Amino acid sequence: MKVLYISSTKAGVLSQGIYYDLMQEFVENGHEMYCAFANEKRFGEPTHVFEANEITYLGIETGNITKNPNLITKGIATLQIDGQFKKALKEHFGAIHFDLVLVSTPPITFTKTLQYLHNCKSIVYLMLKDIFPQNAVDLEMFSKGGLIHRFFSRKELKSYQIADLIGCMSPANVDYMNTHFPQFQDKVSLLPNAIKIHEAFTSSVRKSDFGIPENDIILLYGGNVGLPQGPDFIVECLKALEAVENVTLVIAGSGSHIPLIEKTIHDNDLKNSRYIGQLDIDTYNGLTALCDIGLIFLDYRFKIPNYPQRLLSYLKESKPVICATDVSTDIGTIAEDNHYGVRVLSNDVESWVRAVEKLCVNESLRKEMGANGKTFLELNYNVEHAYSLIMSQLKEKNYV
Numbered sequence: 001m002k003v004l005y006i007s008s009t010k011a012g013v014l015s016q017g018i019y020y021d022l023m024q025e026f027v028e029n030g031h032e033m034y035c036a037f038a039n040e041k042r043f044g045e046p047t048h049v050f051e052a053n054e055i056t057y058l059g060i061e062t063g064n065i066t067k068n069p070n071l072i073t074k075g076i077a078t079l080q081i082d083g084q085f086k087k088a089l090k091e092h093f094g095a096i097h098f099d100l101v102l103v104s105t106p107p108i109t110f111t112k113t114l115q116y117l118h119n120c121k122s123i124v125y126l127m128l129k130d131i132f133p134q135n136a137v138d139l140e141m142f143s144k145g146g147l148i149h150r151f152f153s154r155k156e157l158k159s160y161q162i163a164d165l166i167g168c169m170s171p172a173n174v175d176y177m178n179t180h181f182p183q184f185q186d187k188v189s190l191l192p193n194a195i196k197i198h199e200a201f202t203s204s205v206r207k208s209d210f211g212i213p214e215n216d217i218i219l220l221y222g223g224n225v226g227l228p229q230g231p232d233f234i235v236e237c238l239k240a241l242e243a244v245e246n247v248t249l250v251i252a253g254s255g256s257h258i259p260l261i262e263k264t265i266h267d268n269d270l271k272n273s274r275y276i277g278q279l280d281i282d283t284y285n286g287l288t289a290l291c292d293i294g295l296i297f298l299d300y301r302f303k304i305p306n307y308p309q310r311l312l313s314y315l316k317e318s319k320p321v322i323c324a325t326d327v328s329t330d331i332g333t334i335a336e337d338n339h340y341g342v343r344v345l346s347n348d349v350e351s352w353v354r355a356v357e358k359l360c361v362n363e364s365l366r367k368e369m370g371a372n373g374k375t376f377l378e379l380n381y382n383v384e385h386a387y388s389l390i391m392s393q394l395k396e397k398n399y400v
Contacts, residue, residue, distance in 0.1 A: 001032070001099035001400070002032045002099050003098065003099065004035070004036065004093070004101045004102070005023055005036075006035075006101065006110060007019060007035065007104070008037075008038050008081060008106065008110075010039055010040070014052065016281070017195070018193050018195055019104065021194070021195050021383045022383055022387065024053065025384060025387040026387065027053075027054045027055065034055070034056045034093065034098070035057050035058070036058040037059060037060065038062040038081060040063065040064045040065060042064050045061065061084070063080055063081070064077055067254075078109060081110075082111060082112045085110060086116050089113065089116070097122070098117065098120070099122065099400070100125060101114070101117050103124065103126055103127065104128075105128055106129070108156045109155055114159065114163070115162055123394065124164050125164065125167060126167070127191060128168050128173065129169065129193075131173075132152060132156065133152040135228070138299075138301050141227070161184075165187055165397065167389075169193055170190070170192065171190065172305035172307075172328065172329060191390065192385075193307065194312075194382055194383040194386035195382075197378060197382055198316075203286025205287055205289075205290055207290065212250070216248040217247045217292045217293070218290060218291040218292050218293070219241075219247060219292070219294075220250050220288060220319075221234075222284060223252075223308065223310040224254065225251065225261060230324075230346050231261070233347065234297055235264045236349045238264055238265065238270055239268060240349050240352070241272045242268075243353070244356060244357060246360070247356065250276060250287070252278070252284060254277075288317045289317045292360075293320055293322060293359050293360075294310075295322055295324070297324050297346060298326055298331075298346060299326065300326050300327075300345060302329065303326075304328060305330060306328075306329050307330075314373070315377040316377060317370075318373060319366075320340060320341055320365075321342075322341060324345070324352050325343065325344075326345070326346060327345065332344070338376050339368070340369045340372040341369060
């Protein structure tokens with residue numbers, strides 16, 4: 001098959017990650033792989049086609065959507081991206097018939113592009129990584145039923161209507177879609193986040209590189225720190241962690257609320273927490289291999305079931321996880337049911353501290369949970385498994 005993956009960002013399509021690994025799995029199974037991605041103006045590159053790792057890429061010049069503090073220009077760029085993609089695909093890939101189009105959310109604004117490709121008889125597979133605009137309503141970014149909500153809800157509904165198949169990250173996501181959008185129930189299937197599992201990462205990274213005491217247990221949070229992660233709760237956890245001995249919590253990443261994290265650490269002279277910035281992939285992998293416990297944070301207000309992909313990097317390195325979340329997601333319950341992590345609610349700092357203490361004092365439990373997580377990853381979050389799910393779902397509907 002000729003397969004096209006559409007991405008609203010450059011991140012994750014040129015190097016290892018859930019999307020790049022999935023594209024490579026299609027390549028390894030004999031398919032012709034193409035990728036159209038948003039190449040934001042800040043990168044200084046015009047729209048162009050290039051080849052890399054047996055994938056044909058189309059980098060489409062767009063406005064600055066990510067890492068843009070100006071909400072007005074970011075909003076305009078988000079609204080323009082659909083037309084820009086449709087135009088570029090017609091111009092550069094117009095002579096190619098794609099048998100399968102893979103597209104992930106966010107955003108849900110590719111409706112014109114997807115309709116164009118669907119009209120060209122392509123099968124559209126929507127990989128649902130974000131349920132928008134409900135997630136924004138949950139975080140009180142705008143009100144339910146308001147003008148903005150109604151606009152994006154129409155876009156969301158149109159995306160589901162166009163899609164031939166909708167892949168959801170977890171059973172809770174499948175249940176959410178079937179409950180709130182029962183008219184699309186025959187399209188909805190399970191498609192977990194998945195990666196290519198390589199050999200255990202070896203690195204020269206040491207605790208001393210980050211000023212971490214040699215005997216400390218390392219808690220690692222890697223990724224974005226913004227409203228979805230519940231930064232106010234994270235701040236309270238950092239403060240409470242001061243009462244725990246021989247532990248260091250390391251935050252590596254970026255996001256809108258990193259200044260709050262830095263200010264909290266500085267103003268309260270916190271000794272057990274540190275922010276080390278955004279790391280290159282090799283250093284981050286080395287730090288993940290070095291850490292003892294991986295952390296997941298989600299805002300307690302969420303009514304939609306998020307499933308952060310950063311979980312996979314922890315499981316890959318056989319690390320137990322502490323999931324501080326809302327009641328809607330199943331990321332913590334799956335971790336507990338399969339004995340690779342602990343779930344607490346992200347409005348309960350005391351329970352979070354108890355979970356930290358439980359794992360910090362019990363090395364054998366950490367190793368047992370870490371091994372269980374690695375096994376669960378290999379069986380359920382392996383990209384070969386994700387590819388097989390997609391192909392079986394296509395065959396079930398007689399699309400291939």
